[in-house]
Amino acid sequence: MRSRLALRAVALGYLAVLLILPIGLIFFRTFEDGLGPVWDALTNPDTIHALWLTILITLIAVPANTVFGIAAALMLVRQRFPGRSVLNAVIDLPFALSPVVVGLALILVYGRTGWLGGWLNANGIQVIFALPGMVLATIFVSLPFVVREVVPVLREIGTEQDEAAWTLGASPFATFWRVTLPAIRWGITYGVVLTTARALGEFGAVSVVSGKLAGRTETLTLRVENEFQRFDLVGAYTASVVLAVLALLVVLAMNVFRKETDGDRGAARQQAVR
Amino acid sequence: MAIAVRRVSKRFGDFVALDSVSLAIASGSLTALLGPSGSGKSTLLRVIAGLETPDTGDVAISGDDATGLPPQKRGVGFVFQHYAAFKHMTVRDNVAFGLKIRKRPKDEIRSRVDELLGLVQLDGLAERYPSQLSGGQRQRMALARALAVEPRVLLLDEPFGALDARVRKELRTWLRRLHEEVHVTTVLVTHDQEEAMEVADRVVVMNHGRIEQTGKPRDLYEHPANEFVMSFVGPVNRFGESYVRPHDLELRLESNGSTEQATIERVVHLGFEVRVELVLLDGRRALAQVTRDEAEQLDLDEGQIVFVRPNRTTVFSEAATP
Amino acid sequence: MPLAAVAWRSTEGGADGFWRAISSPAAVSSLKLTFVCSLIVVAINAVTGTLIAWVLVRDSFRGKAIVNSLIDLPFALPTIVAGLTLLALYGPKGPIGINVAYTRAAIVLALLFVTLPFVVRSVQPVLLELDRDMEEAAASLGAGGLSIFRRIVLPNLMPAILSGVALAFARSIGEFGSVILISGNIPFQTEVASVHIFSQIESDDVTGAAAVSVLLLVISFVSLLAIDTFRRWGSKHEK
Numbered sequence: 001m002r003s004r005l006a007l008r009a010v011a012l013g014y015l016a017v018l019l020i021l022p023i024g025l026i027f028f029r030t031f032e033d034g035l036g037p038v039w040d041a042l043t044n045p046d047t048i049h050a051l052w053l054t055i056l057i058t059l060i061a062v063p064a065n066t067v068f069g070i071a072a073a074l075m076l077v078r079q080r081f082p083g084r085s086v087l088n089a090v091i092d093l094p095f096a097l098s099p100v101v102v103g104l105a106l107i108l109v110y111g112r113t114g115w116l117g118g119w120l121n122a123n124g125i126q127v128i129f130a131l132p133g134m135v136l137a138t139i140f141v142s143l144p145f146v147v148r149e150v151v152p153v154l155r156e157i158g159t160e161q162d163e164a165a166w167t168l169g170a171s172p173f174a175t176f177w178r179v180t181l182p183a184i185r186w187g188i189t190y191g192v193v194l195t196t197a198r199a200l201g202e203f204g205a206v207s208v209v210s211g212k213l214a215g216r217t218e219t220l221t222l223r224v225e226n227e228f229q230r231f232d233l234v235g236a237y238t239a240s241v242v243l244a245v246l247a248l249l250v251v252l253a254m255n256v257f258r259k260e261t262d263g264d265r266g267a268a269r270q271q272a273v274r
Numbered sequence: 275m276a277i278a279v280r281r282v283s284k285r286f287g288d289f290v291a292l293d294s295v296s297l298a299i300a301s302g303s304l305t306a307l308l309g310p311s312g313s314g315k316s317t318l319l320r321v322i323a324g325l326e327t328p329d330t331g332d333v334a335i336s337g338d339d340a341t342g343l344p345p346q347k348r349g350v351g352f353v354f355q356h357y358a359a360f361k362h363m364t365v366r367d368n369v370a371f372g373l374k375i376r377k378r379p380k381d382e383i384r385s386r387v388d389e390l391l392g393l394v395q396l397d398g399l400a401e402r403y404p405s406q407l408s409g410g411q412r413q414r415m416a417l418a419r420a421l422a423v424e425p426r427v428l429l430l431d432e433p434f435g436a437l438d439a440r441v442r443k444e445l446r447t448w449l450r451r452l453h454e455e456v457h458v459t460t461v462l463v464t465h466d467q468e469e470a471m472e473v474a475d476r477v478v479v480m481n482h483g484r485i486e487q488t489g490k491p492r493d494l495y496e497h498p499a500n501e502f503v504m505s506f507v508g509p510v511n512r513f514g515e516s517y518v519r520p521h522d523l524e525l526r527l528e529s530n531g532s533t534e535q536a537t538i539e540r541v542v543h544l545g546f547e548v549r550v551e552l553v554l555l556d557g558r559r560a561l562a563q564v565t566r567d568e569a570e571q572l573d574l575d576e577g578q579i580v581f582v583r584p585n586r587t588t589v590f591s592e593a594a595t596p
Numbered sequence: 597m598p599l600a601a602v603a604w605r606s607t608e609g610g611a612d613g614f615w616r617a618i619s620s621p622a623a624v625s626s627l628k629l630t631f632v633c634s635l636i637v638v639a640i641n642a643v644t645g646t647l648i649a650w651v652l653v654r655d656s657f658r659g660k661a662i663v664n665s666l667i668d669l670p671f672a673l674p675t676i677v678a679g680l681t682l683l684a685l686y687g688p689k690g691p692i693g694i695n696v697a698y699t700r701a702a703i704v705l706a707l708l709f710v711t712l713p714f715v716v717r718s719v720q721p722v723l724l725e726l727d728r729d730m731e732e733a734a735a736s737l738g739a740g741g742l743s744i745f746r747r748i749v750l751p752n753l754m755p756a757i758l759s760g761v762a763l764a765f766a767r768s769i770g771e772f773g774s775v776i777l778i779s780g781n782i783p784f785q786t787e788v789a790s791v792h793i794f795s796q797i798e799s800d801d802v803t804g805a806a807a808v809s810v811l812l813l814v815i816s817f818v819s820l821l822a823i824d825t826f827r828r829w830g831s832k833h834e835k
Contacts, residue, residue, distance in 0.1 A: 003741070004655060011651040012663065014644050018709055019666060022681040023673075025691070029684055089820060095763070096816035098770025100790040101809040104797060108806065160358035163325050164416075166345040167352040168372035168423055178371075182362040201674030204772035204790065208797060221674045221773070228680060228777060240677040247672035254672070255665045
């Protein structure tokens with residue numbers, strides 16, 4: 001009993017020192033001088049622009065990755081094709097890859113001297129140091145989440161429900177829409193939440209391809225760094241708090257949806273066992 | 275013929291699941307495909323349903339060639355071992371699924387679903403979700419769902435395989451009665467010989483992707499075509515070239531020339547039936563089945579010496595036993 | 597395709613140029629620093645992650661659900677915010693008088709923060725499904741608490757711990773956002789590999805940046821392979 005209490009104390013102490021105190025402090029520091037400076041920082045046009053830009057990028061990247069993620073998961077689980085294991089490995093790469101490397105890779109392809117740079121330039125399309133590059137970077141780093149959440153659910157439910165729908169006369173499209181999609185809905189939702197978190201908070205990759213022009217290509221995360229470098233601590237803290245609140249919402253959502261996915265999978269497992 | 279399968283073969287990689295199988299199933303019959311796992315029985319059922327495409331051969335349903343048809347267009351009802359319940363739909367929506375796909379009017383769907391739920395004894399559970407049902411209830415729901423679209427044939431893939439022994443027995447009797455009521459041509463896949471013999475009016479015994487024998491349950495038991503069928507449809511003793519059912523092995527207390535001596539190793543009382551495990555002089559083992567009265571009369575006990583005589587033996591010619 | 601471009605570009609200066617770029621003193625020192633810090637972080641994580649997972653699964657106390665959700669916070673929190681947060685507490689103006697800013701300890705601290713969820717989330721489900729029977733059987737055979745843990749629980753958790761560790765390692769090697777504010781990025785002292793690549797890009801030495809990137813890419817890939825191996829190993833005992 002005593003050793004259990006000791007273990008608990010060590011674990012909680014570690015979390016407090018590493019996690020809870022620093023995050024608590026940043027909230028405290030932000031509001032230390034009252035709401036006035038915070039409000040000023042929040043209503044600064046550059047902050048508002050950064051917030052909108054972040055949301056815009058997220059709104060493009062998340063649906064793109066959701067559609068891709070469902071398609072890729074279906075392919076990985078239900079189809080045998082050459083290069084399947086390669087695709088499987090490549091999809092995970094953004095998990096393990098430094099965001100800076102992702103940014104660099106995009107520059108090398110879409111930058112002025114990159115593979116497609118000449119053609120893009122000739123057609124007046126700017127990717128690097130502009131919105132398209134930032135969207136691409138975000139899509140790249142948040143690519144695996146939907147796939148990785150949907151794949152295990154798809155494995156678990158198998159193909160029996162789909163086959164049952166076919167024998168009942170449902171076309172492949174109707175089967176996907178009315179049977180497959182509802183069965184994996186919580187897996188998708190959980191994946192979307194993770195993708196959103198990553199897209200909102202991406203810094204490294206976006207930082208490399210953005211050019212960081214305040215009021216133009218500055219996202220909220222980039223603004224945190226820029227304000228800090230300009231010694232505008234309240235500005236940096238305020239942007240941080242906005243992001244931290246979003247992160248807390250994401251964690252909350254994760255909790256809700258994780259229970260749902262577990263429920264789905266648990267039921268499937270139980271059924272298989274009986 | 276409700277179903278005609280002609281020279282169908284199917285391989286999975288190196289594994290031959292079906293080896294030029296031909297089979298005809300009469301309208302309104304209840305046929306069991308019986309065999310050990312890997313015998314090809316489930317694959318055959320899935321080929322009939324269109325869930326598996328045969329490498330060669332063809333399938334006709336109600337006289338129309340169905341070989342190239344997708345499962346949607348075959349008019350079959352299919353019931354899966356693990357129910358394949360649509361977990362996100364209520365029982366009512368599960369049963370109504372096929373009718374909704376066919377865009378039937380709402381009133382019609384409603385009354386049809388109610389009627390089917392009554393038939394499978396699930397009235398009152400219409401608004402539940404599959405997770406709130408027992409295994410047996412789920413399987414009855416799956417059956418109602420398959421019957422809703424009025425299939426030309428009903429295909430059941432080990433429908434009771436995932437249920438416990440007692441529920442399984444109940445559902446067997448219930449299925450038999452349901453078939454008498456609905457009279458739709460039904461094919462049932464099972465590895466349980468008792469289930470096949472009890473439910474079906476025709477049994478198809480399969481092994482290694484081939485059909486070993488087709489016949490009425492009693493014919494299979496009395497006149498098995500080969501050693502595999504003989505031993506698969508019931509317990510059997512082997513005496514040299516001949517095979518004897520345990521209940522055809524007579525036990526006596528004295529020798530009479532045509533008997534063999536044996537020692538009783540164990541006596542198992544199973545109510546009406548008593549199972550006697552024997553060791554012959556040369557060390558071979560044999561099993562005898564006697565009634566309770568006979569066992570009492572002979573006063574059988576472990577360690578006792580008895581003399582056995584096969585009453586009825588079966589010998590297979592070389593040609594029949596590959 | 598973008599990744600192929602990196603590999604392509606890194607070889608633009610020939611094998612020689614590639615070698616020069618990754619063997620430049622700044623590159624070597626940044627890679628070494630990154631590697632050493634990641635190893636330290638991963639070692640600490642293996643212990644604390646398992647411990648936290650254990651407490652979250654086997655212990656019960658008020659507020660456990662909240663603590664459980666907080667584990668995901670480093671994942672959801674943007675890395676730059678994480679860095680700023682740590683700097684506020686453990687930096688020059690911190691309220692507790694501990695200042696690790698611009699030191700290597702700061703790098704370790706930042707990496708510990710961002711990699712916190714990996715081992716915990718990898719071990720937790722395995723621990724949840726771990727049969728209590730096994731431990732009870734061991735206890736009935738006379739094993740004490742510690743030897744039960746060492747001989748029964750730990751071997752069963754090992755694949756999960758290692759796959760969490762490999763994930764954390766991959767993440768540490770490539771970490772950028774959380775480190776950039778707190779480490780000071782002093783070349784030869786606190787400049788990690790990602791920051792090194794970043795400054796190479798800023799100073800237009802794209803080929804040099806690509807060369808170091810390829811190295812990180814290879815490490816990422818190897819980590820992924822390791823994770824896959826550990827997962828397979830972990831599922832071997834099931835069924």
